[in-house]
Amino acid sequence: MRKTGMEYQSEATGRARKGEDHLSGRGARPHGQALVPARPSTRRNAWLLTLVLPGLVFAQSNFNYSDAKGDLAIKAKDGAGAILKDGWKFDLKGNVTISSRTEKFNLQAPVVSATIVSAKGSTSPNQVKTATASGGVRLTQSSTGATSNLQSQTATYTSGTNSATVQARGAVRIQNVDNRKRETMVATGSSGTAVLNPKSKRGLDSAILNGPVRVEVVQSGTGSGKATFTGQKLTLRNNQITLTGNVKATGSGSSQFGNLSNVDSVVVDLNDNGEMTRFQFRSRGGA
Amino acid sequence: MKGMVLVALAILTQGRVLFEAPDRSLSIANFSESRGGVDFETGDYTFWATGKPLRIDSNLQGLHIESPEVDGIIGRGTHPVDKNRIITFARQLDAKGDSVVTFDNKVQHAALVEHAKKFKLDPPAPLETSRVAILKTHSFVYEGDQAKGVFTMPNAFTLEFRSEGTSLVEIKDGQSEETQKVRKRTESFATANGTSGTLDLLPLEQRLRQIQGGHIKGRPKFHITLVETTEGQPTPQTSVLDAEADELQLSMTETRTVKLIGNVVLTGTSNAYAGKTEADEAVITLDENMKPIYIRFTGAPINSRIRENKPGGQQR
Numbered sequence: 099m100r101k102t103g104m105e106y107q108s109e110a111t112g113r114a115r116k117g118e119d120h121l122s123g124r125g126a127r128p129h130g131q132a133l134v135p136a137r138p139s140t141r142r143n144a145w146l147l148t149l150v151l152p153g154l155v156f157a158q159s160n161f162n163y164s165d166a167k168g169d170l171a172i173k174a175k176d177g178a179g180a181i182l183k184d185g186w187k188f189d190l191k192g193n194v195t196i197s198s199r200t201e202k203f204n205l206q207a208p209v210v211s212a213t214i215v216s217a218k219g220s221t222s223p224n225q226v227k228t229a230t231a232s233g234g235v236r237l238t239q240s241s242t243g244a245t246s247n248l249q250s251q252t253a254t255y256t257s258g259t260n261s262a263t264v265q266a267r268g269a270v271r272i273q274n275v276d277n278r279k280r281e282t283m284v285a286t287g288s289s290g291t292a293v294l295n296p297k298s299k300r301g302l303d304s305a306i307l308n309g310p311v312r313v314e315v316v317q318s319g320t321g322s323g324k325a326t327f328t329g330q331k332l333t334l335r336n337n338q339i340t341l342t343g344n345v346k347a348t349g350s351g352s353s354q355f356g357n358l359s360n361v362d363s364v365v366v367d368l369n370d371n372g373e374m375t376r377f378q379f380r381s382r383g384g385a
Numbered sequence: 386m387k388g389m390v391l392v393a394l395a396i397l398t399q400g401r402v403l404f405e406a407p408d409r410s411l412s413i414a415n416f417s418e419s420r421g422g423v424d425f426e427t428g429d430y431t432f433w434a435t436g437k438p439l440r441i442d443s444n445l446q447g448l449h450i451e452s453p454e455v456d457g458i459i460g461r462g463t464h465p466v467d468k469n470r471i472i473t474f475a476r477q478l479d480a481k482g483d484s485v486v487t488f489d490n491k492v493q494h495a496a497l498v499e500h501a502k503k504f505k506l507d508p509p510a511p512l513e514t515s516r517v518a519i520l521k522t523h524s525f526v527y528e529g530d531q532a533k534g535v536f537t538m539p540n541a542f543t544l545e546f547r548s549e550g551t552s553l554v555e556i557k558d559g560q561s562e563e564t565q566k567v568r569k570r571t572e573s574f575a576t577a578n579g580t581s582g583t584l585d586l587l588p589l590e591q592r593l594r595q596i597q598g599g600h601i602k603g604r605p606k607f608h609i610t611l612v613e614t615t616e617g618q619p620t621p622q623t624s625v626l627d628a629e630a631d632e633l634q635l636s637m638t639e640t641r642t643v644k645l646i647g648n649v650v651l652t653g654t655s656n657a658y659a660g661k662t663e664a665d666e667a668v669i670t671l672d673e674n675m676k677p678i679y680i681r682f683t684g685a686p687i688n689s690r691i692r693e694n695k696p697g698g699q700q701r
Contacts, residue, residue, distance in 0.1 A: 128518050325423075354407040355423045355430055355461070356473060360416075361403070378422035381403070 122161050165224035168198045172284060185215035185223035202240040202296040208233035229255040239301035243277040244379040246302040248292055261295040261303055274300045274372045282372035285313040285332055300372055307332040313339060318373040322351030327364055327375055339366040406473035410445040430459040447493025453482035464531040478527040486520040514550030518596050536584040546575040548675050567616040579605035584655035599635040607633055611676050624655025626677055643669040
């Protein structure tokens with residue numbers, strides 16, 4: 099982030115920052131008041147204002163943020179921002195959407211508290227460092243071919259060096275969609291952790307769901323064949339799904355292999371398209 | 386109703402269920418440890434399981450297996466007759482430890498009735514004769530498909546057949562010489578044992594006699610006890626037949642024969658056959674109720690006295 103340039107101050111919050119990012123806040127408290135330049139003294143500032151104004155006119159939401167290149171876009175009905183040493187901290191409410199073009203990442207929630215920073219080489223904050231979302235969260239991570247969608251009641255997103263970690267709680271749902279927009283996997287649990295990576299297959303490096311968990315996977319080479327597994331814990335890593343704790347499995351459609359029950363663990367193998375090719379089970383002790 | 390009760394009882398007594406086929410016709414239960422998997426390339430379900438004992442039920446086949454340890458493959462494929470139906474069947478079973486395999490046509494009939502209801506098929510004909518065959522062996526290997534299979538027993542085993550049925554027979558009235566139809570109840574108990582052998586299985590045999598044949602080695606012994614109770618006759622008729630030979634071949638198809646090969650010794654105490662015969666070979670022909678109706682010896686029979694029952698209880 100550049101230290102020189104225009105400073106903006108939110109009239110609502112009285113906070114200010116430096117940068118070349120575009121910030122508009124018709125809805126920043128109180129409603130209808132825009133973020134205006136604190137010291138609109140330079141020609142450059144005036145030029146930037148002309149960029150901001152169309153945003154104010156055409157924006158669907160009342161709070162908009164985007165970095166200089168437009169890689170990161172944040173929209174909300176109501177937003178407040180606090181300047182940090184290396185970026186912004188936003189408190190956002192109402193139809194919040196955070197979209198990162200470079201990280202192929204999209205987050206939607208009614209309430210989000212997010213910290214954004216500048217990635218290496220960027221002139222303005224363009225990377226979500228942390229985001230805590232609540233009230234029904236929808237998170238999408240795309241990769242080259244496929245997409246992973248994550249839903250939960252609350253979620254905390256923390257970006258790392260090459261990936262981002264999401265801690266999700268309450269009705270967690272992870273869905274994989276292939277490049278033909280076909281759903282290949284849906285996993286649900288009560289809480290969980292997902293490691294997102296736009297460079298990995300399906301945008302998901304790994305995921306752990308705690309239970310009761312349920313996962314539905316498409317069978318390789320079939321149109322309608324699916325298998326459903328239930329258990330207490332689910333781990334997704336390296337094209338493998340592992341379920342543990344009183345696991346049950348059943349097939350449907352053209353995958354009617356039967357019902358498997360009372361099993362300690364099941365390992366499901368996936369191909370590169372995210373389709374199930376086989377599964378193995380194991381059970382110890384019992385009657 | 387009776388069928389539903391049988392199926393419900395089977396479910397209640399089967400213990401912890403590991404696997405159940407989509408149409409519930411095949412299950413693996415009462416297991417202690419297990420591992421296995423489903424390969425969607427081949428469609429096969431492979432498993433290894435132990436139990437005290439492990440129970441495998443294939444109700445449409447009337448097949449019940451109890452064994453301490455089984456390594457197996459469950460297959461899926463089209464029904465050999467009705468190509469529109471996909472069925473689940475045992476493709477391979479390798480049982481280790483003292484194992485008991487029961488073929489029960491009452492269980493099979495009940496499952497067929499339920500299956501017919503579920504898939505809107507013609508129900509099977511009412512059961513006239515109940516038949517149970519029990520194989521007791523230390524270990525066995527079964528290999529088959531949806532149409533047929535073979536049990537191979539590498540070690541000593543015994544095979545028991547029990548059948549029970551009622552039929553209408555014609556008997557002559559002693560005074561008028563006229564014939565009349567009366568009910569006759571037949572109970573038979575047969576055993577065969579050997580040191581090794583094979584049994585041929587037609588799992589989906591609609592006439593509900595699953596064991597279609599077999600070959601027993603190791604100086605097998607064959608025994609039949611038959612008790613016939615005819616309406617109006619107060620004393621049941623009991624027939625006993627014992628046979629011993631180097632080898633024994635069972636054929637339970639239309640001919641229903643027991644072929645004894647090599648150093649045959651046959652003893653009987655019945656109206657059909659009484660006495661002792663030694664021969665090179667003997668072929669015993671049985672009726673539906675496992676009653677010996679004809680015995681043919683080859684070689685040099687000695688000390689033989691054979692009587693054969695005619696229909697209606699007469700002998701010829």
